[in-house]
Amino acid sequence: MAYDYDDQNVFARILRGEIPNDTVMETEHTLAFNDITPQAPVHVLVIPKGAYVTYDDFCANASEAEIVDFARTCAAICKERGITADASPGFRALTNAGEHAVQEVPHFHMHIIGGRPLGRILSKMD
Numbered sequence: 001m002a003y004d005y006d007d008q009n010v011f012a013r014i015l016r017g018e019i020p021n022d023t024v025m026e027t028e029h030t031l032a033f034n035d036i037t038p039q040a041p042v043h044v045l046v047i048p049k050g051a052y053v054t055y056d057d058f059c060a061n062a063s064e065a066e067i068v069d070f071a072r073t074c075a076a077i078c079k080e081r082g083i084t085a086d087a088s089p090g091f092r093a094l095t096n097a098g099e100h101a102v103q104e105v106p107h108f109h110m111h112i113i114g115g116r117p118l119g120r121i122l123s124k125m126d
């Protein structure tokens with residue numbers, strides 16, 4: 001079953017210029033902006049301009065140009081913010097998809113988080 005894209009989601013509205021955002025970087029296919037409730041000194045959201053719901057939707061259905069542009073933009077943000085693992089203690093890139101991951105906004109986005117120790121990604125569950 002294909003993903004159903006809700007074009008009223010908050011990131012779609014940001015892309016249409018209906019609500020403001022704190023832009024960090026913009027390219028032909030990608031927009032990056034600061035998270036409104038940052039969890040660390042660096043917390044940037046990277047989104048494709050195309051209508052994709054999740055990471056797997058994006059990877060399966062986006063063009064190669066969109067995918068390359070998205071990946072290079074993530075790397076450029078890490079470099080620009082000084083959080084690459086070669087030059088600093090590093091960062092975390094994560095994306096939530098669907099209910100089990102508690103995805104709040106149904107437009108694919110990558111969280112780029114850094115600037116403090118982040119702990120393990122998951123706590124151990126019994």
Ligand code: AMP
Nearest residue numbers: 010021034035036037096102103104105
């Ligand atoms: P997720 O749970 O992975 O879907 O994360 C959604 C993220 O979007 C959260 O970290 C929110 O703080 C962030 N967010 C929601 N609305 C906005 C907005 N208008 N501008 C920037 N970030 C937002």
